[in-house]
Amino acid sequence: MHHKLTTLSLFAGLDEKQIESLLNLIVFQNKRYGPNSLVVSQGEQCNRLMILTDGMVKGEMAGADGRSLKIEDLHAPTVLAPAFIFGRKNHYPVNIITYNEAKFIVIYKTELLKLFQLNNTVLQNFLGMISSRAQFLSEKLRFHSFKSLRSKLAFYLIDEASGRSSFRLSHSQNDLAELFGVARPSVGRAFMQLQNDGIIDVRYKQVQIYDASKLADAYSE
Amino acid sequence: MHHKLTTLSLFAGLDEKQIESLLNLIVFQNKRYGPNSLVVSQGEQCNRLMILTDGMVKGEMAGADGRSLKIEDLHAPTVLAPAFIFGRKNHYPVNIITYNEAKFIVIYKTELLKLFQLNNTVLQNFLGMISSRAQFLSEKLRFHSFKSLRSKLAFYLIDEASGRSSFRLSHSQNDLAELFGVARPSVGRAFMQLQNDGIIDVRYKQVQIYDASKLADAYSE
DNA sequence: TTCTAAATGTAACAAAGGTGACAACTTTTT
DNA sequence: AAAAAGTTGTCACCTTTGTTACATTTAGAA
Missing domain, CATH: 2.60.120.10 (Jelly Rolls)
Incomplete structure (x- = not known):
């Protein structure tokens, strides 16, 4: 039935x-x-x-x-x-x-x-x-509590890396833009800034974390 | 015990x-x-x-x-x-x-x-x-989904008015700034813009809504 | 009432992010 | 392998919001 x-x-x-x-x-x-x-x-x-x-x-x-x-x-x-x-x-x-x-x-x-x-x-x-x-909403909300795009990206990267220092992104910049609620070029810029600061290296989907501590610092920037 | x-x-x-x-x-x-x-x-x-x-x-x-x-x-x-x-x-x-x-x-x-x-x-x-x-979190999140400050303020005002066209705000601009996650002067500006657009009149805590329809339009701006 | 603390109006400038566009590159499909 | 589709790098310019600062007004306490 x-x-x-x-x-x-x-x-x-x-x-x-x-x-x-x-x-x-x-x-x-x-x-x-x-x-x-x-x-x-x-x-x-x-x-x-x-x-x-x-x-x-x-x-x-x-x-x-x-x-x-x-x-x-x-x-x-x-x-x-x-x-x-x-x-x-x-x-x-x-x-x-x-x-x-x-x-x-x-x-x-x-x-x-x-x-x-x-x-x-x-x-x-x-x-x-x-x-x-409740858990799902709570997590979404915590994400929103990171004000700057840089901090959201840092949070995402640390989570995505899950300990590794080199890994491939599982989302496109488009996905991330949607997830973060920003425009796509802004995501690209944010990646580029982290790279210019010597914190990571990005080339397309391949990410290398040079300085995990500085990346964590970016939470509050 | x-x-x-x-x-x-x-x-x-x-x-x-x-x-x-x-x-x-x-x-x-x-x-x-x-x-x-x-x-x-x-x-x-x-x-x-x-x-x-x-x-x-x-x-x-x-x-x-x-x-x-x-x-x-x-x-x-x-x-x-x-x-x-x-x-x-x-x-x-x-x-x-x-x-x-x-x-x-x-x-x-x-x-x-x-x-x-x-x-x-x-x-x-x-x-x-x-x-x-879950309800509380859901509501908070919906609020965040309004992108611009103007839309957040419009949403807040309609809720606060609850049908009346004239009322007193129950929060200070400081409170609102915190609630919306923006800087205080920005809240003031947003009020001023709605006023310049002829949608509301604000004088300190006293608010008069001239055009509820346009205020609702502001949701999506 | 008078004094005081808080709230508000306002301005100039800085910074972050949005928009649209296009080229270069990768991945997937055929 | 070639073509198509999707992704990324990058740019110039615009809009919104942040920051700091200070004057003004209001509301609450003495």
Whole structure:
């Protein structure tokens, strides 16, 4: 029936039979939306877990004037906004809109808690999902806390080097520019400056670190 | 005994007796550290929940070269790094060091899960803690995604106005500068530019919005 | 009220990064 | 091997933000 659920991170570690028998023990709804339907509207209270089992949806945030900007695309199977059922703010921050026909499983909060009591693996998966998200965001944010491009690049290089003094970059300058939120030529300039300072040597993707200590200094420049 | 635990968010909604009887049902350790002790070292595996019941500690991140920068101070009672027990990366990202003498309750992962099974409130509190953290981080990050100072300020103003067209700012330009990660005079300039464009009127903390639509336009400038 | 500390307005100059463009080089595909 | 696509080096010029400094205004304390 819901064969795709085995690939859902919430049910990781469970086989099809286990999932089915679990779902038989709780109350949930199947919902189906046509293309371009509003599934969840911004500000709506989030007291249920929505699992996208088929289709593709987008989350977009309505601006003060009605225009909206896309936040992200979500493909089945996935869980929508797991951090909003139990968080302090339990109102959706975005509109969720279908691209094509989409199917959902909807589990209300009380039933979800029942599910957690029934199966420890599901609970751990859910805890893992939210925790990983918090970790991911935390890391992104720390990256932003390095102000200058030079410091971001230094941080990246030390991480990428992971101890080696010579290595090949696994991202293009374009990727890095996007990652750092700057323009591509700026990345090139930053590389060049580190090289001119005698800290590294770069030639295309090949990097040689001459002075790891100075590179670490660059964190705070 | 652990009278302070009633103010711990993990045990919110429970009284002293309930907490005590819960703790009697699981295995945990009491630990005590002297001043300036290393409680947790960066990279160490996180397979236990540490609850700071007395004292004050700091988290600091060791740089590649040994120097370290302080991340945050934590006061009792609080839970250390709740998002790291169940997350994908279960290694502490920081060193935790005591300022003064500090006492902890240490609950291993398996016992913590037992606690969740025993008491639904504790589970919901824990879910709430990590969810709220994810939400908080998410919001911070979204703010950073507005590139220009003008767009950040516009976003802030619309939020602060919350519908009104005239209101008083609740932060100083200094606060805003810190919040936006820019220099203070830049904040002043950004205010002035919005004013010169006829979008708002500012006089010290008093703000009048003339054109909310144009202000919203400024998101993407 | 008067004094004082904090907040704000403003200016000149410096520095960082953005933009657009193009050539040179590498990698991948055919 | 040749062609195509992608990546990198580099340049000139523009825009935004940082820095420092100082005068002015406001708000809070005495």
